[in-house]
Amino acid sequence: MxxxxxxxxxxxxxxxxxxxxxxxxxxxxxxxxxxxxxxxxxxxxxxxxxxxxxxxxxxxxxxxxxEAVRHPDNPIIRLGTPGSPGSSRCDFDGSVYYIDGKFRMWYQAVPGGNAYAESSDGLHWVKPNLGLVSFGGNKNNNLVPMPGRAMVLHDPADPDPQRRFKKTVGKGNPKEGGRESLWTVAFSSDGLCWNTLQRPDPETWENAESQVLARVGGRWVIYTQGVTQHGRAVMAFHCDDIDRPPWQWTKEIVWTLSDKYPLYETHHGIKPWARPGLTIGIYGVFHNRHELCDTTCDLGLVLSHDGFRWWEPWPLATLLRRGPAGAWDSTFLVQGAPCFMNVRDKTYLYYSGENTGNVGDLMQIGLATLRRDGFxxxxxxxxxxxxxxxxxxxxxxxxxxxxxxxxxxxxxxxxxxxxxxxxxxxxxxxxxxxxxxxxxxxxxxxxxxxxxxxxxxxxxxxxxxxxxxxxxxxxxxxxxxxxxxxxxxxxxxxxxxxxxxxxxx
CATH class of the missing domain: 2.60.120.260 (Galactose-binding domain-like)
Structure with a gap:
């Protein structure tokens, strides 16, 4: 079976x-x-x-x-050659969209920074020479001058063409060793060159790792990983006005694991697919260990009608498990947003994985599939x-x-x-x-x-x-x-x- x-x-x-x-x-x-x-x-x-x-x-x-099935051609975005962007890590703490006849991906390349790739089929990707960011003494690379993490929101209905792409930008809290906190938002007309809305330091430092901006039920929502009495938990900050400082948005704890399953915590928040009538969420099922190299993570499935009250279709429902022992994604999986897309008779799920625990080295990007809408x-x-x-x-x-x-x-x-x-x-x-x-x-x-x-x-x-x-x-x-x-x-x-x-x- x-x-x-x-x-x-x-x-x-x-x-x-x-x-x-x-x-x-x-x-x-x-x-x-x-x-x-x-x-x-x-x-x-x-x-x-x-x-x-x-x-x-x-x-x-x-x-x-x-559960989703891994594509046999994985990983679809591999480590770069020595000395090039992404030679030690390609992290899908990012986004995938289909825009103007092309699949477009934003991801994190280490070393280098945020990067961009394109595809005609969603499986075979090229890294275009954008000429935007200097790396290794030249600009012949696919790096983008994007602040914060590589997750973006494409909002083609915005009447302002300079705001058709949006994202959150965190700031390190100096009182907690630079831990990522809510700070501001940035806008772009093309998803490549960005304008950050400048603000002073937050009035209140809100721990918010892996921030993703979404539009759910007419509200702006930032989903993050926060730290609560339940350990790592999914936080949602929401507001009707995207120009309001994010630390002033209403805060809610919307999903926890350790109170239900004592050996588990959530990881990197919920990444939503806000479809009409049902929002599908994917989150990290974090198996905490004493050492980072021993820590593992699968990807869990939750559902919501409003983006705030979530439930599991089955207890500890798992959408994608770690790969088999020795595989490139055998220990730790990370989800981006958006990471889902229906492509003809399949539902695509993009993710990144590694085989070194929660260390971050050697991470690459893969594709898993379901039958279309086959959750x-x-x-x-x-x-x-x-x-x-x-x-x-x-x-x-x-x-x-x-x-x-x-x-x-x-x-x-x-x-x-x-x-x-x-x-x-x-x-x-x-x-x-x-x-x-x-x-x-x-x-x-x-x-x-x-x-x-x-x-x-x-x-x-x-x-x-x-x-x-x-x-x-x-x-x-x-x-x-x-x-x-x-x-x-x-x-x-x-x-x-x-x-x-x-x-x-």
Whole structure:
């Protein structure tokens, strides 16, 4: 069995729903007594089924949380030649974007400083000669004059073209040996040349290592690693005004580990992927040791609806583990922001790793992948399958979904492990908000979906259109049949209502 599923095959969705539903807002419609309370969803945004707060009713499905798989060509950015930038360390305390037809990466090169690379496919990278920073007596390198760490926020909607790229800039606290603290922000038109908003020393020194600026729910948020009574913890500083000094922003502790798992702490804060309807967070699961060279770190997965209240889809859910003994990334992993990107049928995860513990030497940058939006899937629960004779069936009902365009939208399924020959299939029934089947979209009308794919249309008597829906507020009841348990049953990862773009971030 692969790493992706090996620890989580006994999950029961009802237990998991507690994690997500506890964070949910109250629903906007009257909820039938047989359904769990769940917030109304919007058909403009995907339903990622790793978020079990989406599930209002469960009849025998369970969740498996998936782990990313390393690309065989790793590391994708390797150490430079002796004496060149990045000859001892290439650290993805940085960012990746797809802009104007190119993948663009910012990372830290040691020696040298912050650096920039480009790619046509997100896998094979070149280091352009930018001619911006002098190193070794010349400017023939890919270094950028960027203050602070290499994590940037691309904000193409900003009306000021000089502020289309943004980032935080820390300052060393002289009273704590230069420990990184909140200080100011910087702006750029192209992500290469930056203008730092100058400020005096902070009125209050806030420990804030590995600062990343994000836009979540209409607020500016700086996620950092702070030091609390729980050891290393994830801090969030938030404000409506990006020009306000960051040390004056509202501070919250938003995620800790040592209070839940005494042997672990968080590392380098949460790095968010703020998607509409669900923010996906990746953070370091820090295994503290007496010596830095013995310290190890995996990458954990958390979810949020607002960027402040986070939960695990499964206790200590791990998105990427250290590599095998002797591998280049066998001891310590570091996450950047943004580090996720959907590229056709895959979700890309960029990271850096090393094999010298938390020392920082020999760090290089790698790529891991998931099935697109494949952070977790629902399948027939193993316990349910014990008491049900073949053919085994299970189903679940979603939260109410507001359909924004009945004429243009469809129900598209991200599904796997289907087979017409082996009678493994999915059927989709459409219900009203109270759970009653809608005419023309009932189970008797639903065609069997027997084909794997990222966006396979559900159909009713051969038609995929939603134009005949009598209401724009619906629920999905998704039926799964076939297989003995989750590894052998149909798997459903996500539901879309329009074709997902080829590249999405």
């Amino acid at each position: 692969s790493n992706t599923r090996r620890l989580l095959n006994a999950a029961v969705l009802i237990l998991l729903a507690f994690y997500g539903a506890a964070e949910a807002q109250q629903p906007q419609e009257t909820v039938p007594a047989s359904f769990n309370a769940a917030p109304e969803r919007d058909s403009r945004f995907p339903l990622l089924l790793v978020d079990t707060s989406l599930i209002a009713g469960n009849n025998g499905v369970g969740l498996s949380v998936c 977790g899937y629902l399948g027939i629960d193993i316990g349910w399958s014990y008491v049900q004779p073949p053919p085994r069936r299970a189903s679940f009902v979603t939260a109410a979904i507001r359909i924004r365009d009945k004429a243009a939208q469809r129900v598209l399924l991200n599904v796997e492990n289907l087979s017409a020959k082996e009678s493994r299939f999915v059927q989709v029934e459409l219900l009203d908000a109270q759970g009653e089947p809608l005419p023309g979209y009932a189970l008797a009308d639903a065609d069997r979906v027997t084909r794997d794919g990222i966006a396979v249309p559900a159909t009713w008597r051969g038609e995929a259109s939603l134009k005949n829906l009598p209401t724009d507020l619906i629920r999905l009841r998704i039926h799964l049949q076939g297989g003995r348990d989750r590894p052998d049953s149909p798997r459903i990862y996500a539901v879309y209502f329009q074709e997902p773009p080829a590249i999405e971030q």
